[in-house]
Amino acid sequence: MNDFLLIFRRDANFDMQLTPAQMQEVTKPWQDWMGGLAAQNKLANSGARLAVDGKVVKSDGVITNGPYVEVKEALGGFIIIRAASLEEAAELSKGCPILATGGNVEVRQIVPMQ
Amino acid sequence: MQNDQLLPNLYRTEYRKIVAVLARLFGFEHIQIAEDIAGDTFLLATETWAKKLPENPAAWLYIVAKNKAKDHLKHNAIFTQRVSPAIQHESSQVNELEIDLSEENINDSQLQMMFAICQPVIPAEAQIGLALRILCGFGIDEIADAFLSNKETINKRLFRAKEKLREEQVKIEFPDANEINKRLETVLLTLYLLFNEGYYSSGGNINLRRDLCLEAMRLNHLLVTNKATDLPAVNALFALMCFHASRFDARIDKDGEIIIYDEQDTALWNEELISRGTNYLIRSSRGEQLSRYHIEAAIAFWHTKKEDSAEKWENILQLYNKLLILEYSPMAALNRTYALGKADGKEKAIVEAEKLTQLADNHLYHSLLGYLYTGIDKATALRHLQLAFKLAKNKEEKNRIAKNIKALDK
Numbered sequence: 221m222n223d224f225l226l227i228f229r230r231d232a233n234f235d236m237q238l239t240p241a242q243m244q245e246v247t248k249p250w251q252d253w254m255g256g257l258a259a260q261n262k263l264a265n266s267g268a269r270l271a272v273d274g275k276v277v278k279s280d281g282v283i284t285n286g287p288y289v290e291v292k293e294a295l296g297g298f299i300i301i302r303a304a305s306l307e308e309a310a311e312l313s314k315g316c317p318i319l320a321t322g323g324n325v326e327v328r329q330i331v332p333m334q
Numbered sequence: 335m336q337n338d339q340l341l342p343n344l345y346r347t348e349y350r351k352i353v354a355v356l357a358r359l360f361g362f363e364h365i366q367i368a369e370d371i372a373g374d375t376f377l378l379a380t381e382t383w384a385k386k387l388p389e390n391p392a393a394w395l396y397i398v399a400k401n402k403a404k405d406h407l408k409h410n411a412i413f414t415q416r417v418s419p420a421i422q423h424e425s426s427q428v429n430e431l432e433i434d435l436s437e438e439n440i441n442d443s444q445l446q447m448m449f450a451i452c453q454p455v456i457p458a459e460a461q462i463g464l465a466l467r468i469l470c471g472f473g474i475d476e477i478a479d480a481f482l483s484n485k486e487t488i489n490k491r492l493f494r495a496k497e498k499l500r501e502e503q504v505k506i507e508f509p510d511a512n513e514i515n516k517r518l519e520t521v522l523l524t525l526y527l528l529f530n531e532g533y534y535s536s537g538g539n540i541n542l543r544r545d546l547c548l549e550a551m552r553l554n555h556l557l558v559t560n561k562a563t564d565l566p567a568v569n570a571l572f573a574l575m576c577f578h579a580s581r582f583d584a585r586i587d588k589d590g591e592i593i594i595y596d597e598q599d600t601a602l603w604n605e606e607l608i609s610r611g612t613n614y615l616i617r618s619s620r621g622e623q624l625s626r627y628h629i630e631a632a633i634a635f636w637h638t639k640k641e642d643s644a645e646k647w648e649n650i651l652q653l654y655n656k657l658l659i660l661e662y663s664p665m666a667a668l669n670r671t672y673a674l675g676k677a678d679g680k681e682k683a684i685v686e687a688e689k690l691t692q693l694a695d696n697h698l699y700h701s702l703l704g705y706l707y708t709g710i711d712k713a714t715a716l717r718h719l720q721l722a723f724k725l726a727k728n729k730e731e732k733n734r735i736a737k738n739i740k741a742l743d744k
Contacts, residue, residue: 248652252674255655259667260689266659 221302223264223330224309228316230323232272232294249317257301262312267299296323300330340391341383345376348392349471352399354443355435357468358506359403362450362499365468371406375399400433443506444469445556445563450506452521453499460495461524462531467492470549479542480531514562521557522571522627525550529575540590544582551575558614569618570627576611577634580604591730600640608638629657633669647676664693668702680706697725701735708742716742 238246257263272294276284296318303309306329313325349372356368375398379391388394451464459481466472466480478488509517532546554572557563584602585593615631633653639646654670667690675683684706693699700722707715716739723735 251652251655255651255658255670256686256689258655258658258662259670259686261662261667261692263659263662 221304223300223332224303224306225298225300225328225330226267226309226313226316227298227326227328228296228318228323229293229326230296230318230321231292232296233291234321234323246317249320253315253317254299256315257299257312262302263299264302265300267297269297270295293324340387341376341379344379344391344395345473346471348395349373349376350444350469351435351440352395353468353471354447355433355440356399356403358443358446359433362504362506365496367406369468371399371402374402396435400435403433441556441560444553445560446506446508448521448553448556449509449517450499450504452517452524453502453504454520455502456495456498458524458527460491461520462528463488463492464495465524465528465553466546466549469553472549476542479539480546482535508562511562515565518557518563518565518568522554522567525554526571526574526627528553529578533578540586547575547579547582551579566618566621566623567625567627569614570625570631573611573614573618574627574631574634576607576614577631577638580607580611580638591733594734595637603638603640611635611638626657626661629653629660633657642676644677647673651677664696665698667693668696668698672702672705675706680710684710695725697722697727697731697735700725701738704735704738708738712742 254263254266273285278284301309301312303312306327309327309329313327316325318325352372352375353365353368356371357365360368375395378398379395383391447469448465451468452461456464463477463481466477467474472480474485474488474492478485481488508514529547529550532543532550535543551572554568554575557568558572580603581595581598583604584598584600585595587593611631612635615635618628618631633650636646636650636653651670651673654666654673657666658670671683671687671690674686684703687699687703687706690699700718704715704719704722707718719735719739719742723732723739726732726735
């Protein structure tokens, strides 16, 4: 088993338009999906949700305000899962609720520190 | 009270008090002496009470134990030399030695003993065994029964555990305030396992198993009523135990077999324990800390609701999600999937259940799949139930599965 980082990207405008009640509705599929991964003992770290605002620090000392990539592809959060292969990790990502709202999941194997 | 029951009952309630107080006085390294003195006291009671019962039997035991302790200090020079420095600040002379068997000192001694025994350096089952012996006054034969083991194994286990604690120079004392949360984690886990040992293990003596649960509750209650240990997780665990205990009478039939939750007579659920549990659950919600006991107590709270509502099962499902995200366990994975079936329908639960391949050799997993496929795909349901029957380890469980196989044809 290896650890894989799942990075969630979605349109940052989407989150900001949600009412608290809609937020509640969004929460259930996430809890169910992560609960399902955890039930398979494949959730290594429940990660975090990220705020929309951010800053980027560049090598010349310039700090710019985020979002620093396309607003439609803003980083929304991450978790770490356990899987036998990159293929399995990608397969497990298919259930991610971010896909239902036009977002995507980037799957990257974590290389253990030597 | 019948005379022949008097001594066993006093043994259960007083032995542990005498041991805790004396061991605290002598130090953990001399716990064997404390146990021997308490044991000798009861032996003398057995011999003399048959002729004449003392007016106040408990007080008699205390006086005899105190005198035996003083005799021991007087006549055992080596012991006195080694222990005396420790005791000297309490009393300059052995003769004046005050052995304090007041309720307050007994409670303090028992609490400190709890911290002394619950140490990660010894295995959990040894912690539970020691707790049963020293804190609950169970006999070795009773502990052997509770673990479905034999006296020799238990004796060895307890001996090794005490040796280990001696090597580690464990002290019978309250942990520092800044350490208490960390130390309580081990204590709470031991109490949780002690309760579960009584609640979930099948086979053996039902009354004894219920006693394990009641002892876990008594010790947990000691923690709840002490200011220093009255912390959110301690209250949450006590709430959990109250909720589970509320179903004691409903979950066991007249033949001693477990009645599953769905088939229980809810009129037998104990309302008083449910409301006590609710109070402690409310008390547990102070502060920021959310322990697994909080989540499990909240799950148990929803299980005390008699009506099968969508709200109930959706809440239970989300709590199991939370519990699993915090910490994986096979039971939580199975229960979560059952709750999913109740909340979102069996079809959805089957999809999720089929993913739990890590549980393929667990009979409860196939029982769950058998249940989920019942009413949807009879052949598959039967296949899983038969596999569950094959994998089940004891008679009680096989009986229950056989009943479910029979019910498929109805």
